[in-house]
Amino acid sequence: MSPIQQILQRRAAEDSALLLHIASEKPSASDLAAWGRITLKRARRMLWVVKVLGRALLTKLTSRHLSYDEIDIIASGLNKLTGTDTDRVKLVDDFCEQAAKVLPHELEQHVKQTVATLTAHRNHPRLAFNKTADANNHLYFQGAGPAELVAAVETELVATANALRTDNMKFSEAMFHALVRKVLHPSGKTTDPFLPYRNCYVIVLDPTLRYHADGKVMTTTGALVDVKDLVNQELQPYGYAVAYALSTGGDYEHVGTYGVQRFFNQHQRFVGSLEHPICAYPGCDRPAKTCQAHHVQAAALGGPTLLSNYAPLCAVHNGQNDDDPSKPPKNGRIEFDPATRVPGLRRFPGDPLRYNLNPVTIKGIRRYLAYLRGEGYAASFRD
Template sequence: MNPLDILRTQGLGLLAAIREAGDSDLLRATFSASQLVRYRRAAEMLHRAPLARQRLAQASLERILVITKHARGLRHGDRYALLAELALLDGSIDDIDLKARDIVRARNAGNGPNLGRRAVRGGKTTDTNGNRTFTVTGPERDIKRLLSTLDARARSLRAQDTALTYEQAMYDALMTSTGPAPYSLMPQVIIPLPDWLRLRSHDGDETIFAATDGTTVTGAELVSGLMADDHVAVLYEPLVGPVNAYRAQRHANSKQRLIIEGRDLMCQWPGCTTPATECQMHHVTAWKHGGNTNLDGLVALCRKHNGRNDDSPDRPPRNGRIDIGDDGSVYWSRGDTVRRNNHPLLDKSGRAVAKRVPQ
């Protein structure tokens, strides 16, 4: 069979295979994480819609993805019946996309705009040029009004500078109308402790270190003169983790958050790029199961992955769980599958720096 024929007619079989494969290494080596999210959503929906499956038996993958996407957008009524209806649409993929959108929009029209979907989604991934993208979703009239205002300003900017593209002028118009919000960056400087210096004790809010020459030194003395007033120095011991933080109640205190943000840098769930400053402090051993709010048992996880984590290791695995290895590394596991967040930036995290210090 011609490869194009496979793509054109075997979409249903591919989605069924993806659903059955779970979270295999083969899938992750073949598809991106965002692709797998789309495919699994479509596969689960079709699994519950036998009539739609029958009508899409020889449909392409892209056609299936388009109609399942629009069927999920139905706010009231039977989505699976609508899916079977949309499965009868013909034409090109673009034609089906437009027809399905119009059908679902007409079904939703009597309910007014879905204000629950209004959102500004901030970009978390930086491209090779150092740029990020964010999206805005809202009622069509609000978005149209905003774009019309920016369009007028963009045209004025282009009249002043003919080298500007329309898209560049629209960005500049947005920045000049709202301006970037005040943003204060507080650097953390990670200082790996040398082999001759070891943590001795905590004294109030200070940490006491013992040197091999028999003397002691405080954390404040150790960094005095090295850091400017607008920096925060976080001290690490190899394999042990950050020091100078204490047990709190259920939620991490501000000092623990500060240290963990430098130690983890971002959500530790494989593939996630949410910065640690936007994460929750996850108990590796759940609080309800006796976990302590200590640094060696807390890991930065975004709200989504903290909620998905399988807190009970005794129950059958569903989404997988975050754990910490004997060497201090964080990993995700589900059954026999083990993965880590391998984002390149994590090589500069406090956790990684501490592991590189010679023993």
């Protein structure tokens, strides 16, 4: 027998003896780790194996000269049978018999199959969600069910995921978005998935307005106005909404302060910079990307934070703009040409608009659209 064989056999025997001693003396995991110079994880695992098997079964296993790994495999199997009326002693006899004939990794397969057979009847399908989010505010969920059903669900999601997937998106990420879409937007409509969880501000519109259709209301003058514009207008002068609600104690309490969208979001700024590639002020060449998002009708005066009210202005020209047209003019103000929606400078009330004639502005979508319609194109360049 080679020295390696001798050492390994001696170790296997000693491992068995060690487990029996642990069963009777019940040392702490930290003592085990320190004395054996092993990791805490390994020490805890040894204690766990001893606990799962109990003294009687452990004695049986060690008397059959099983190694620590084999004993661990059998303990894992038995642990999964907790709560079943399996005859543990008979099962351990079967495992020992098997262990004498095969190698540990084959024993592991045998134990797993046996456990799967014995627990088949109680394998209900399940889906569970964690309660606590991780550091990235992600919640975990997992489940299991009949293979053919899970495969059918997967096939459905894969089709949607492939349609949703962009170039630099991992497939697993696309699968998640597919699940969200299938569950939350079965009709195919894509709305804000977080909407049901957001706080909201309820606005009752002026009683003179009549709800018309498709998000429009009719004013007393017969004009159709977008509800979205109206809501934004209601909120803009305030900037934020403070909510009070009745508490369980029966008194009104402050429950939250919510910011109103006064600033153009990234997407609006992106589309806005395509429509108007540089600062709207005549002669300025600041690219829209580095400009401020200017409300042509001032937010404080009810101007909505919508693309139809957006113009890029560099910090200097935004600072100079006369925001309130009711005050005496100082530097002039940016306004839209009503036909083309191209922004220009009106130096004094009644003056014609002056446009930024920088050649780059021709690349802007607004000017191109005016050109397509064959109207106002020349006007937008009239100085």
